[in-house]
Amino acid sequence: MATIDLTSDGLDTSSVVADKPARRRYVAVIPMIVWIVILVALPNIYLLVYSFWKSSLGTVDHTFTLENYKTLLGSDVFKLLFRRTLTIALVSSLLATAIAYAMAYIVVRRFGRYKLLAALLILIPLWVSYLMRIFAWKIILGDNGILKGIAKTLGLGESFTSAFLYSQNSVILTLTYVAIPYAFLSVYTTLDRIPSYLLEASADCGASAWTTFRKVVWPLSRPGAAIGFGIAFVLTFGDYVTPAMVGGLSGTMLGSLVLQYFGIANNWPMGAAVGITIILTGLIVLAVVSLFSRLEAPLD
Amino acid sequence: MTDMATATAEQAAGETTSPEVVVELSKVSKVYPNTTAPAVDGIDLAIRQGEFFSLLGSSGSGKTTTLRMIAGFERPSSGLLKLEGKDVTDVPPYRREVNTVFQNYALFPHMNVSKNVAYPLQMHGVPKKEIESRVADALEKVSMSDFAKRLPHQMSGGQKQRVALARALVGEPKLLLLDEPLGALDLKLRESMLLVLKHLQREVGITFVYVTHDQGEALAMSDRIAVMSNGRIEQIGSPEDIYYKPKTSFVARFIGKTNLLPCTKVDENTAATGDLKIRVTSTKNLEKFDLSVRPEDIRVVLSGVEGDNVFPAVVFESIFLGHEQELIVNLAGQRMSIRTRGLAVVPGDTVQLGWDAASSVVVRSS
Numbered sequence: 001m002a003t004i005d006l007t008s009d010g011l012d013t014s015s016v017v018a019d020k021p022a023r024r025r026y027v028a029v030i031p032m033i034v035w036i037v038i039l040v041a042l043p044n045i046y047l048l049v050y051s052f053w054k055s056s057l058g059t060v061d062h063t064f065t066l067e068n069y070k071t072l073l074g075s076d077v078f079k080l081l082f083r084r085t086l087t088i089a090l091v092s093s094l095l096a097t098a099i100a101y102a103m104a105y106i107v108v109r110r111f112g113r114y115k116l117l118a119a120l121l122i123l124i125p126l127w128v129s130y131l132m133r134i135f136a137w138k139i140i141l142g143d144n145g146i147l148k149g150i151a152k153t154l155g156l157g158e159s160f161t162s163a164f165l166y167s168q169n170s171v172i173l174t175l176t177y178v179a180i181p182y183a184f185l186s187v188y189t190t191l192d193r194i195p196s197y198l199l200e201a202s203a204d205c206g207a208s209a210w211t212t213f214r215k216v217v218w219p220l221s222r223p224g225a226a227i228g229f230g231i232a233f234v235l236t237f238g239d240y241v242t243p244a245m246v247g248g249l250s251g252t253m254l255g256s257l258v259l260q261y262f263g264i265a266n267n268w269p270m271g272a273a274v275g276i277t278i279i280l281t282g283l284i285v286l287a288v289v290s291l292f293s294r295l296e297a298p299l300d
Numbered sequence: 301m302t303d304m305a306t307a308t309a310e311q312a313a314g315e316t317t318s319p320e321v322v323v324e325l326s327k328v329s330k331v332y333p334n335t336t337a338p339a340v341d342g343i344d345l346a347i348r349q350g351e352f353f354s355l356l357g358s359s360g361s362g363k364t365t366t367l368r369m370i371a372g373f374e375r376p377s378s379g380l381l382k383l384e385g386k387d388v389t390d391v392p393p394y395r396r397e398v399n400t401v402f403q404n405y406a407l408f409p410h411m412n413v414s415k416n417v418a419y420p421l422q423m424h425g426v427p428k429k430e431i432e433s434r435v436a437d438a439l440e441k442v443s444m445s446d447f448a449k450r451l452p453h454q455m456s457g458g459q460k461q462r463v464a465l466a467r468a469l470v471g472e473p474k475l476l477l478l479d480e481p482l483g484a485l486d487l488k489l490r491e492s493m494l495l496v497l498k499h500l501q502r503e504v505g506i507t508f509v510y511v512t513h514d515q516g517e518a519l520a521m522s523d524r525i526a527v528m529s530n531g532r533i534e535q536i537g538s539p540e541d542i543y544y545k546p547k548t549s550f551v552a553r554f555i556g557k558t559n560l561l562p563c564t565k566v567d568e569n570t571a572a573t574g575d576l577k578i579r580v581t582s583t584k585n586l587e588k589f590d591l592s593v594r595p596e597d598i599r600v601v602l603s604g605v606e607g608d609n610v611f612p613a614v615v616f617e618s619i620f621l622g623h624e625q626e627l628i629v630n631l632a633g634q635r636m637s638i639r640t641r642g643l644a645v646v647p648g649d650t651v652q653l654g655w656d657a658a659s660s661v662v663v664r665s666s
Binding site: 195197198200201202203204205206207208211215216219220 | 393395400406407409419467
């Protein structure tokens with residue numbers, strides 16, 4: 001061919017030895033493939049295989065069976081926990097995404113040159129240990145906690161104050177708090193990429209601030225919100241620390257069940273089966289979310 | 301200068317004879333937060349109906365800030381801004397009957413061309429049927445009908461600019477603001493878009509306020525030009541006025557090429573720079589001033605030149621430009637640039653320069 005490849009430099013011999021760059025490309029992706037196989041694919045396959053085995057008297061019977069799943073689907077406890085976990089995760093992810101969206105919008109549009117600082121301040125809690133943050137909520141919500149103290153001095157009754165700790169609401173509240181920084185990160189990056197001249201152009205065309213949000217800002221930032229929601233959901237759906245710490249009995253979630261099966265019950269195949277249901281639910285939600293994360297056109 | 305403006309206004313409005321003022325700025329200033337120097341420093345401006353008005357200046361001259369205040373994106377720090385006689389200083393942009401063509405087009409990336417153009421009509425509650433036909437008309441005007449279903453990222457810069465223009469014009473605004481609309485286009489495209497803009501303006505008769513740093517664009521397009529510098533207006537006038545009768549040395553230097561000679565007054569018709577005495581038409585009651593002499597107004601021959609001012613000069617450099625020739629000469633210590641054709645000289649030769657008193661324009665030093 002007479003055309004000259006302008007992208008390759010003069011030293012590149014790729015045009016002479018045709019298969020060399022292709023081979024080089026494979027070499028470059030090998031570390032990534034190894035990483036994914038060892039750290040992502042294999043453990044999950046192992047978990048999947050385990051969920052089709054059976055525990056008999058503490059040892060694992062290596063024969064294929066659907067027993068675990070049948071037991072789970074037949075169990076009212078599992079169904080109750082699944083429904084509750086789904087509700088808690090959906091509600092707290094939605095709340096977290098909504099709050100994170102509002103915060104990101106204000107940071108991007110109102111903080112000017114301090115927006116990076118403000119964003120960092122919102123993300124800083126991530127540096128604190130997860131356990132510490134949940135403990136902080138225990139202090140706020142707990143029996144001798146701040147909220148209860150306020151409620152007492154205001155003379156509110158026991159029925160009101162009992163709602164704070166060891167309930168479904170306290171789990172939702174805490175998980176919402178936990179998920180906000182992650183959702184914020186996703187929304188912030190998309191909102192920050194919408195140039196301000198698009199908002200000016202919309203106002204120039206006669207659109208009020210609200211209409212501009214509806215017609216321009218939201219369609220362009222919806223993918224970020226959807227991905228933020230997806231991350232928040234995956235985080236909250238499988239969580240077991242928060243329900244264990246602030247949930248009490250009425251706040252128990254599927255994650256706690258996994259912990260029990262792998263721990264005290266010493267029934268790994270059953271734990272694996274619960275784990276697989278959690279992963280499957282997460283995948284289904286992510287698949288739905290990905291329908292909303294598609295942007296019709298790239299930003300310039 | 302009034303003749304030009306009136307002529308265009310008549311073309312546009314048909315029966316209107318006295319051009320009414322569309323935009324009026326009185327003593328408008330803008331100081332941005334955390335800055336001390338004002339971006340716009342107390343300017344007065346009146347733009348007339350149907351006029352093609354240019355704000356010309358280098359970056360930082362305050363021209364874009366002025367435009368953004370008219371659009372409503374910036375609020376003046378002080379002063380009064382009127383649109384069609386009504387005070388709009390505090391009116392938000394979406395309630396102003398003004399549309400803007402942005403330098404970076406600012407098309408909504410998630411809407412196709414026809415939706416982009418329909419947007420302002422939807423905002424003003426125009427019925428759906430009417431929107432369709434008006435969008436089609438607007439796209440027709442900028443020859444973009446075939447691109448109605450394209451998304452912005454599927455088009456070139458020039459095409460996007462045409463769509464942006466259609467979107468700004470479709471609502472038939474009182475006033476169209478253009479913020480360096482050709483700045484992002486290459487030279488060839490810019491020239492063709494210049495023509496599109498000029499014809500469009502004549503056709504639709506809408507007042508255009510055009511911000512540019514390109515003096516060539518401003519001269520070619522405008523009925524009137526305001527030359528801005530450091531947040532102030534140096535001079536307002538027709539392109540001919542600005543070019544041939546600059547009031548300050550800044551304007552003379554900014555518009556086209558010129559030779560500036562620092563002078564002192566000898567008498568009403570004579571200026572002196574060094575030992576040279578130069579004939580002028582009037583020194584305009586200035587004691588110290590600059591003389592602006594355009595390179596093309598100076599005649600140059602080897603001997604026997606005519607003119608009110610005749611001086612010998614030594615050739616420093618001769619540059620062949622194709623359609624003409626630029627001579628750099630030394631005139632009594634002053635370096636002068638001259639445009640001529642077909643003069644066979646080499647550096648060191650002595651030539652004779654000659655220009656008329658009318659060609660030596662007295663300008664205020666700035």
